[in-house]
Amino acid sequence: MCATENISLYSLGWNSHFQNQFESLQSDGLIPGRIFREEKSQYGILTGESEFIAKPSGKLRHLLNSVNERLVVGDWVALNPGSDQSSATVEFLLQRKSSVSRKAASGRKRKSGGQMLEQVIAANMDVIFIVTGLDHDYNVRRIERYLTLVWNSGATPVVVLNKTDLCNDLDERLEEVEEVAIGAPVLAITAKEKKDVIRLQPYFADGKTAALLGSSGAGKSTIINTLLGFEKQKVKEISESVHKGQHTTTHRELILMPEGGILMDNPGMREIQLWGDADDVDSAFHDIELLANDCKFKDCAHESEPGCAVKNAVDSGELDDERLGSFHKMKRELEFLEQRQHKTADAIEKEKWRVIMKNAPKSNKT
Template sequence: MSNKDSLEQDNNFKYLSHLGWSSHFQTQLKSFNKNSFFTARVTGVRKRYFFINDGKKEILATPAGKLQQENSSTYPVVGDWVLVRQTAIEGILSRKNALTRGAAGMHSRKTGEYREQTIAANLDSVFIVTGLDRDFNLRRLERYLTLVYNCGLTPVIILTKADLHQDPQHFVNEAESIAFGVPVHLVSAFNDSGLSELTPYLLHGRTSVMVGSSGTGKSTLINRLCGETVQATGEVSASVGKGTHTTTSRDLIMMPQGGMIIDNPGIREISFWEIDQGVESTFPEIEEFSAGCRFSDCTHAHEPGCRVLQAVQDGELTEARLGNYLKMKRELEYISARKNKSADRVEKERWRDVSMKIKSINKKKSF
C-alpha cells in the first residue's frame, strides 16, 4: 500500500465507526505497518472465502497461507476485524469478545480432541430467539443463557410469533422467572408488534448476533426490522414444529437503525466451550441457596442439611430447574476434563515430534 493509500486509510477510520470500530482495535494498529495493510470487518464467510467491509465497500477476500494453518479459534469469523493486503487477509485484530461453543459432535473423531467453534466475534449483545410455538422450552433457554454467560456476553431474550396467542404475556412471565435481570421482548413479525422495543440494541455501531433453533423466525425478524427481504426464510413443519435450515451461513447485516445483526443458522446442539461462571449466572438463586448447605462440598443430591433440596420441598425451586442445573454442572466438569486431556495430548505430540527430530539428527551424524 502506498503512502497516499495509507493516508486515505487513516481518514477512513471515521467510516469504520458505523461498523463498530473502537479504541480497542485502534490501539492495536501501533504494532503493525499501516503502509502494508488496510483494516476491514468480516461480514460473511463462504468456506474459504470471506466478505469484508472497509467502511466504504464490500470486498471478496481469501485468507493468507499462514492463516489457513491456524486452528479454528484464530481463524476469521463474522464480526472479526482483519488486516488485509490487497485481497488477502493477513491477520486478525484481538477480539474484545466472542461467542463460542463446543463444535457439533462434541469432539474430533480422528484425534478425540475436544474442539472449539467460534460463532461470531466483537459483540454487544446476543439475541436468544425462541418461538411461541413448540419451540418454547425453559430448559433450553437456560442452556442458551449459560452458553452466553460462559462467554462473558450480554443476553437478550426475544419471543417471536406472539400473534399465535391471544394473551402471550404468560410466556414472558415464565421466561423472566428463569432469566433474572435479562430483558425479555415479545414480538411478532406478522403484525410488527414489539419490534420498536429492539431499536436500542440496533443503534449506530452496535453488533448483535441471533441464536436459536431453526424455524424460530430469526430471518423473518431481520427482514421486518430492515423493512425489506434481506434473508431467505423457510417453512416450519406443523407436525413436528421444526424449521428448515434456510440460513446456512453467517452474515453481518447492516440495519437501517445504524447497527448490525449477525444472522446464524439454527443451532441443534447447544454444546459449551467456555466454562466461566455461566451456570452461576444462570442459576443465581441456587448459588444463594447453596451458601446455606451444611456441607461446603454438597452435591445437592442427597446430603442432610442441604438448603437447595429444602428449597425444592418448600416450593421455592422446581425440581426441573434443579435437575437442569445439576446436569449442566456435570457437563461443564466433563468438558473441563476433556479440554485438559486435549491440552495434554497436544503437549505429548509436540514432545514426540521433538524426539523424532533429535533421533533423525543423531542418525545423520552416525553416517
C-alpha cells in the first residue's frame, strides 16, 4: 500500500449513500472503513486515518452466510477498531452501490440440486475498464459480453483497446468496437506509454473506484504500473507462456493512485459468465431494442415471426447477422440461468439487503 494515512474518506470513495446508512446505525465505537484487500479470511481495511487487519464478527459472518453473501474488496463496513490494530472486527456491511458478480454453482454437498448462485467478487466500483489486447486477444463478441456484464453491475463501462503498437488496422478495429460499445467510451492505447494511459485517469478521478477487467495478458497490470510509475503489479514476461494466459494477479486489491482515484487490477473473473435477468440483454443491445419497436408483435423474439423489423434489418444489411446471433445467444444463456433460480436476481438482492439491514445495530436516536 502507498501512504494510507490521512487520506480523506471521500478520496476512498465515501459519499452520502454510505454516510446516511452509517448514521442510521447504532455506531457507538464503530468507524467506517473500506476493504481494500482480501487475504484468506482476513481483510485489510482503510479508514482514512489508519489501516486495519480485521475479521468479521461471528454475528456478521453468520448473518452474511444466511443470505449467501460475504465481504469483498471494495465494500464499506462499520469497523470496531478493537484495542490494537490487529484485533479489529468488522461489525456491519453497508449496502453496496454496485457489484460485479459471477455465477457459481451452490455448494456441491447441498440438496439444492446444482442451483446457480450469484457470487459477488468486487463491490462499489464506479467504472470498469474493459481491457482487450489488439493482438490474439481481440474479440469483439467478448467485448460485447463484458459490456452487458458491466452495465448490469451498476458501474459504467469504458472500453480500452490496448497494444496499438502491435495493430496495423486500428481504424477498422475502432469502428467495429464503437459499433457495439453504444454509450461507452472507447480508448485505444499502448499500455507502456504514460501519455496514453493517463487518458484513463479522468474516468476515475478523485474518490472514484475503477476495476480493470479483461483476459490474462491483455495488459491490465502494465496499465497500473505505467500510471504509478513503478512496478507494483507483476507483469508477465514476454514468452510463449503469454499465449497460454497464465495468471499472475493472485489477490484482489484496491490501489490508491498518486493522482487520485482508486484502481483494482482484475477482480478475478477468469472465465466470464453472465449474471442478470434476460431483460438486461436489451440494455446492451440498444440498436436491436430500437428496431424491435417496429416489430409486428410486441413479444417478438426476432426468430421467425412475420413482420419482424429486426430480421428485416438483417436482410437489408442494416444490422449485422452475427450481432443478432449474439443477442439470441445471450438471451438464451440468461433465460437458462433464470429457470434455475428460484427467484429473480432482483428479488434475491432485495431480500438479502432486507435481512442484512434488519440485523443492523439499531440507532437509539429514533
